[in-house]
Amino acid sequence: xxxxxxxxxxxxxxxxxxxxxxxxxxxxxxxxxxxxxxxxxxxxxxxxxxxxxxxxxxxxxxxxxxxxxxxxxxxxxxxxxxxxxxxxxxxxxxxxxxxxxxxxxxxxxxxxxxxxxxxxxxxxxxxxxxxxxxxxxxxxxxxxxxxxxxxxxxxxxxx
Amino acid sequence: xxxxxxxxxxxxxxxxxxxxxxxxxxxxxxxxxxxxxxxxxxxxxxxxxxxxxxxxxxxxxxxxxxxxxxxxxxxxxxxxxxxxxxxxxxxxxxxxxxxxxxxxxxxxxxxxxxxxxxxxxxxxxxxxxxxxxxxxxxxxxxx
Numbered sequence: 219x220x221x222x223x224x225x226x227x228x229x230x231x232x233x234x235x236x237x238x239x240x241x242x243x244x245x246x247x248x249x250x251x252x253x254x255x256x257x258x259x260x261x262x263x264x265x266x267x268x269x270x271x272x273x274x275x276x277x278x279x280x281x282x283x284x285x286x287x288x289x290x291x292x293x294x295x296x297x298x299x300x301x302x303x304x305x306x307x308x309x310x311x312x313x314x315x316x317x318x319x320x321x322x323x324x325x326x327x328x329x330x331x332x333x334x335x336x337x338x339x340x341x342x343x344x345x346x347x348x349x350x351x352x353x354x355x356x357x358x359x360x361x362x363x364x365x366x367x368x369x370x371x372x373x374x375x376x377x
Numbered sequence: 378x379x380x381x382x383x384x385x386x387x388x389x390x391x392x393x394x395x396x397x398x399x400x401x402x403x404x405x406x407x408x409x410x411x412x413x414x415x416x417x418x419x420x421x422x423x424x425x426x427x428x429x430x431x432x433x434x435x436x437x438x439x440x441x442x443x444x445x446x447x448x449x450x451x452x453x454x455x456x457x458x459x460x461x462x463x464x465x466x467x468x469x470x471x472x473x474x475x476x477x478x479x480x481x482x483x484x485x486x487x488x489x490x491x492x493x494x495x496x497x498x499x500x501x502x503x504x505x506x507x508x509x510x511x512x513x514x515x516x517x518x519x520x
Contacts, residue, residue, distance in 0.1 A: 221380045221383045221384075221408060221410070221478055223475060223478050223479070225479075230472075230475060230476070233464075233466075233472060233476065234476065234479060236464060237459075237464075237476075237480070237484075237488075240463065240464075240488070240491075241484070241487060241488075244487055244488075244490060244491060248490075293463075293464065297463075298463075298491060301463065301491035301492075302490065302491055304491075305490055305491065321483075321486075321487065322487070324483060325483050325484055325486070325487045328481050328483050328484060329480075329481070329484045332479050332480075332481055332484075333479065336478075336479045
């Protein structure tokens with residue numbers, strides 16, 4: 219009865235990894251916009267945003283390596299940043315920014331969790347080593363979970 | 378998008394196409410599953426208060442079922458638009474169908490921050506062709 223489709227080909231896997239890259243680029247671009255457009259960031263927001271930029275950048279690089287191993291193309295940050303810019307709303311306060319960061323981290327975690335699940339359900343063989351693929355995605359998922367925790371900790375401190 | 382949401386979306390679209398309760402056969406055809414599977418899921422949706430199934434007549438969605446089906450359709454539209462507008466995927470309809478079970482609505486909401494989508498979405502979805510009627514594929518788009 220389930221309609222869940224396991225990842226069945228290199229093409230489909232590469233497409234999902236591309237989506238993962240774009241999500242990381244959205245995180246990075248939005249965090250950079252928050253840093254640039256707010257003169258006086260409250261409390262520990264600035265280090266939180268800087269850590270988010272660094273994490274997104276490193277996660278993107280690891281996903282890009284997998285895409286490269288599948289002999290597919292990644293999605294350039296320079297293509298995504300203007301799309302984020304076009305819809306970015308300036309003048310955001312602490313609550314707006316922290317909530318946005320929470321959405322970013324939760325989304326990245328959820329995507330990686332679903333991707334790991336879809337790969338586990340698949341018996342297809344891929345152009346990348348399955349164990350290596352799983353290890354990378356699980357490490358990224360754990361780092362995103364830590365990112366969510368960092369945001370919620372800051373939210374609790376604020377209360 | 379989870380399985381229940383995919384069924385709600387399918388029932389909503391079949392009802393739009395036929396303007397009458399959706400038969401489990403048509404729901405099954407739309408989703409590529411057996412009528413028995415469709416029947417079983419429709420029973421679960423009914424238990425959850427999302428659909429009403431009248432034997433020999435078909436399935437209609439409740440108000441809550443319609444609300445959830447429209448949310449699911451909006452998520453699907455975001456996936457199609459993202460594939461076409463951002464990744465320039467020529468076969469965006471086929472790929473959206475393959476990927477929808479892996480893309481959650483929270484993920485789609487983030488993707489929505491970088492695509493263009495009309496405010497009337499999902500009313501502009503063409504059930505027959507399985508695509509937003511306002512979404513024009515660029516002939517230059519490549520895979």
